[in-house]
Every structure is written in C-alpha cells, then in structure tokens.
Amino acid sequence: MKPHRITWTLAGLLALLLVGIFGYMWLEDFTLIEALYMSIITLTSVGFGEVRPLSDTGRLFTTGYILLGFSGLAFASHALVGSVVESVWTGGKETKKMQKKIAQLKSHFILCGYGRVGAAAAEHFKANQVDFVIIENSAEHCQHIMEQGHLHIHGDATHEETLRAAGIKSATGLIALLNKDPDNLFVVLSARELNPTLHIISRAEDLSSEHKILRAGADNVISPFASAGIRIAEDLLVATGRQADKEPLISQWVEVQKGSSMAGITIEEVSRQMGARIFGLRRDGQDTIFPEAEISLLQGDQLLVLQDSKEPQTAGESMSPHKVVIVDDNPVILRLYSRLLQKAGFIPLPATNGQEGLALILKEKPAVAVIDFILPLLSGIEICKKIRNQPEYAEVKLLLFTADERAEIKQQALDAGADLVIRKGPESSEIIEAVQLVIKNRHSPTS
Incomplete structure (x- = not known):
C-alpha cells in the first residue's frame, strides 16, 4: 500500500467535511456542533432528520453536498481498496519474482544482517557487479533494501530453512553481520554444516567470541572496532608525517x-x-x-x-607463501582443499584433470603438488613420471592420495616418483599436515 495515496485520500475526505461545516455555518447560521452533525449525516446518508428546517438556499446546498459527498466517498473507497489489493498483489508477485531470481544464482554471496556495516558491504558488492543475497529480519530494513533494488529474504539467518532459501548450497561465500555474537556463531555453525566448502567471514564484538566463531567454522573473524582503530592510527601516522602515504x-x-x-x-x-x-x-x-x-x-x-x-x-x-597445486576432478574436494590450504597460509592452485594439472605444475613450479590417483586424461601416476623425468622440477614435492589401500598401489606411486602416498579419507586435515611435513623436509639441511 502506497502511503502517499492514503494521505491524499484522507486529506480529500477532511476537505469535504470542512466544506459542509463552513457551508452550513454560513448559509444557515448553524453552530459548529450543528454544522458538523449535519455534514456527517449528509455525507454518510444515514437518514436522520435535519437539525432545524432549512431554507431554499440550504436545501440547494444540501443537494449539491450530497452529490459531491457521494462522489468523494466513492473515489476514496476505490483508492483505499485499490491500494490494499495492489499491495497484496504486487507484494506477492514481487516476492515470487525475487525467489525465482535467487534460485537461479550460482557462486553468489550471502550477507546476513543489513546494519551500517551490511549496507556498506552490499554497496561494495553492487559496485563490483557481484551477485549477492541479503538476509534481514527487520521489516523496516527490508523496505529500505527493496528500495535499493537488492535481492533479499525477510527472515532469520540463524534458521537453516532461511539459509537454504538464500541458496547456500550453491553459494561461494557468506558474511555474518548480525548484532549479537551468539547469533553469528549459530549462523556460522549452520552455514558450515550446509556447505562445507563455503568461505565464511563473521563479525565479532567481543574478543572472547572470536575463538569460538573460528572453531565453529569461520575462515576469518573481524572486529569492526579493532579494524577501525588500526585504520585511524595508520591515517594519523600519515597525516603527521611519521609515515609516507601509500597504497x-x-x-x-x-x-x-x-x-x-x-x-x-x-x-x-x-x-x-x-x-x-x-x-x-x-x-x-x-x-x-x-x-x-x-x-x-x-x-x-x-x-x-x-x-x-x-x-x-x-x-x-x-617467508613467502608456498604454492600448492591440487589436482582432483571432484569440485567439492577441490574447493574444500583450496579453502583449507589458503587458511593454512598457502597459495592453492586448482586443476580439474591430469593434463591441466601437469601444465599447471610445469608453469608454476610449486613447492608441493597434491594429486589424485585416478584422473581424467592423465592419471596421477603418469603426472609423477613426467615431472620426475625433468631434473629442473626435482624440488617439487609430489603427494598422491588414493582410496585404494593396497600395498602394490602405494609402491607403484612411490616408484613413479611420489614423495608421499596418502589414503583418501574423511579427515581432510591429514592433507594439510602432509603438505606442511614435506615442505619442512624440503627446507631441512638433511633432506
């Protein structure tokens, strides 16, 4: 319902009532109460008797006032009912249209909370033409979001069904910016369970909450006040000449x-x-x-x-971040290992098949290559053999992981030049520990 239409309708009815009041007071010398009463019974056509007998002029005025009042009330009723119907129809139609757009998103971002920080993040996403969905529980904020033209869901971000409606299964990242740390913690827990490869950044007000939110599955936790303090200190150093202005x-x-x-x-x-x-x-x-x-x-x-x-x-x-090539044809595993390696301080370089992986290793010359045993186009064994046939890549550590636990498979991989063979299992942390181990041995004087 449009507020300005209602305002103008009510203003018109008030003006119509004032016309009747002043008309009867001027033409028939009625008191204010008598004129108000006469105007109301005339407009509403309730059929009560006149306050006192009217003159011919008064009767003519009353006749015109009845016709004017009937037209005014009909117009007001049409405007009010039309506004209600339009609001219900348009609101339902817009909601369905927005839900359809959200369902079609892939690799988008989810923004939980639309306060001052959330609004700034949304504008930055929009300026960079990035697809995103806002989850907001405040009807007032949702109205503002709608005016800005952002895709949004009116709901509680701590509920799994709301996160599912925002397309969390196909999302790339999520930002938790709710006002309370426990709410952000619950969002992170739910989001990590629904999408293990999601990159999650959360807000935290209290220092004691940061560790809990990180353990819940967040990749990074940011305190707006701490970040602002560092930025202010940095700007002060620049302004006072203690440090040159930089990028x-x-x-x-x-x-x-x-x-x-x-x-x-x-x-x-x-x-x-x-x-x-x-x-x-x-x-x-x-x-x-x-x-x-x-x-x-x-x-x-x-x-x-x-x-x-x-x-x-x-x-x-x-001291430089080590490059780690990951070769796997499973996109979920590829994204999961990339996220974990990045979190551990490495630079992950993903490849989805054997030929792409071999080309990436030859081009980047990484510290470590983590290679699946069975791959399209070129197997992990073949990649190891081709790398080991080139002496300039002797420093590249090769890790093969496989679900096959047979001893002959492990020996085959080692004979092909693999430095380590890892069993593919549910504990993804084993891959990260193996990468850290071979890098440590790579820089060890005795290696």
Whole structure:
C-alpha cells in the first residue's frame, strides 16, 4: 500500500467535511456542533432528520453536498481498496519474482544482517557487479533494501530453512553481520554444516567470541572496532608525517604453523622479511597491540599483519607463501582443499584433470603438488613420471592420495616418483599436515 495515496485520500475526505461545516455555518447560521452533525449525516446518508428546517438556499446546498459527498466517498473507497489489493498483489508477485531470481544464482554471496556495516558491504558488492543475497529480519530494513533494488529474504539467518532459501548450497561465500555474537556463531555453525566448502567471514564484538566463531567454522573473524582503530592510527601516522602515504592497506591474521620458519625468530625479523608491519600478537587467547619487537614467536602464535595492497617483497623464499597445486576432478574436494590450504597460509592452485594439472605444475613450479590417483586424461601416476623425468622440477614435492589401500598401489606411486602416498579419507586435515611435513623436509639441511 502506497502511503502517499492514503494521505491524499484522507486529506480529500477532511476537505469535504470542512466544506459542509463552513457551508452550513454560513448559509444557515448553524453552530459548529450543528454544522458538523449535519455534514456527517449528509455525507454518510444515514437518514436522520435535519437539525432545524432549512431554507431554499440550504436545501440547494444540501443537494449539491450530497452529490459531491457521494462522489468523494466513492473515489476514496476505490483508492483505499485499490491500494490494499495492489499491495497484496504486487507484494506477492514481487516476492515470487525475487525467489525465482535467487534460485537461479550460482557462486553468489550471502550477507546476513543489513546494519551500517551490511549496507556498506552490499554497496561494495553492487559496485563490483557481484551477485549477492541479503538476509534481514527487520521489516523496516527490508523496505529500505527493496528500495535499493537488492535481492533479499525477510527472515532469520540463524534458521537453516532461511539459509537454504538464500541458496547456500550453491553459494561461494557468506558474511555474518548480525548484532549479537551468539547469533553469528549459530549462523556460522549452520552455514558450515550446509556447505562445507563455503568461505565464511563473521563479525565479532567481543574478543572472547572470536575463538569460538573460528572453531565453529569461520575462515576469518573481524572486529569492526579493532579494524577501525588500526585504520585511524595508520591515517594519523600519515597525516603527521611519521609515515609516507601509500597504497590501500590490507590487514590479516597470519598463524605460525607447525614447522614454520617463523617459529623462534623475533617479530622485528619477521616484519623485515615479510615487508609488512605487525600491529598485533595473539598468544594463548590473549591479544597484544603493538607487541615488542624483541618477542620471539612460538608455534600457534597469530600475527595481525598490515601490508600494502600490492604484494610485499619478502626477504627469502622461506617467508613467502608456498604454492600448492591440487589436482582432483571432484569440485567439492577441490574447493574444500583450496579453502583449507589458503587458511593454512598457502597459495592453492586448482586443476580439474591430469593434463591441466601437469601444465599447471610445469608453469608454476610449486613447492608441493597434491594429486589424485585416478584422473581424467592423465592419471596421477603418469603426472609423477613426467615431472620426475625433468631434473629442473626435482624440488617439487609430489603427494598422491588414493582410496585404494593396497600395498602394490602405494609402491607403484612411490616408484613413479611420489614423495608421499596418502589414503583418501574423511579427515581432510591429514592433507594439510602432509603438505606442511614435506615442505619442512624440503627446507631441512638433511633432506
């Protein structure tokens, strides 16, 4: 129902009533109460008697007023009923149209919550012509979203049926921006269960909630206030000449993984080698802003790194993110391993068949290649043989994974040049641990 149409209709009825009141007061010398009563019974045609006998002029005015009132009431009824019908019809039609569009989306993003942060994210998605769906529980916010022309669902993002309606099964990423950390935690849990390969970023207000949300399945947790504080401090340094103005900055948490070359060296040395500034240290659940440069890093530490949007120059290969080629014809496994490797600090390079995988290894010369045993066009065994026939690729570590546990299959893979054979099982973390192990052995002096 359009508010302006209702407003104009009610204003017209009020004007019609005022015409009758002033007409009877002027022509028949009625009091205000008498004129109001006479105008109402005339407009509504209830058939009550006149307040007092009317003059001929009064009767002529009443006749015209009846005709005018009948036309005015008919028009008002038509406008009000039409608005209600239009609202119901259009609303239902628009909802079905929007649901159809959402059902056709593939590799889109889901935005849970449309506050100030959500609105900014939606505008950024729109400016970059990215498909996205907003889930919002507030009817008032949904009205604003509709005016902006965004696809949306009016519902609770913590409910699985709402996430399904937003197309979570075919989505690429999800942002949880609800006002309460427990709600965001529940969204992350539900989303991770419905789509294991989904990339999830969540908002967290309390520091104690970050670890819980990460354990629930989020790939990254962001505190808007902490991010804003770092940005403000950075702008102040630039404004006061303590630091030259640079390209836009990107902040991210980097974890010191098991076997990482960062373990045991100081924050100052890591910052120098990475070519980035370290603004925070997270150790045993405790955060330290601007940590001392002399602190030595331990396994499991997390660093809040602020660097230019351009790729930083590193001091040596050991500090650079390692490239890992993943070759598998199953798109779900490919996306899952890519996400886990990226989260572990590697650069995943996916390929969907043997020939594509071989070409990618030859082109990129990765630190590790994770190859499925059975592949289209070229098997994992054939890829290993072709790589090992080229001496310049001797440093590339080859991992074959297979569901076949027979000893002869494992021996066949090792004879072909594989460095490690892994059984394909439900624990995807074994692949990540194997990659970390072979990289550590790759840089070991005794390897």
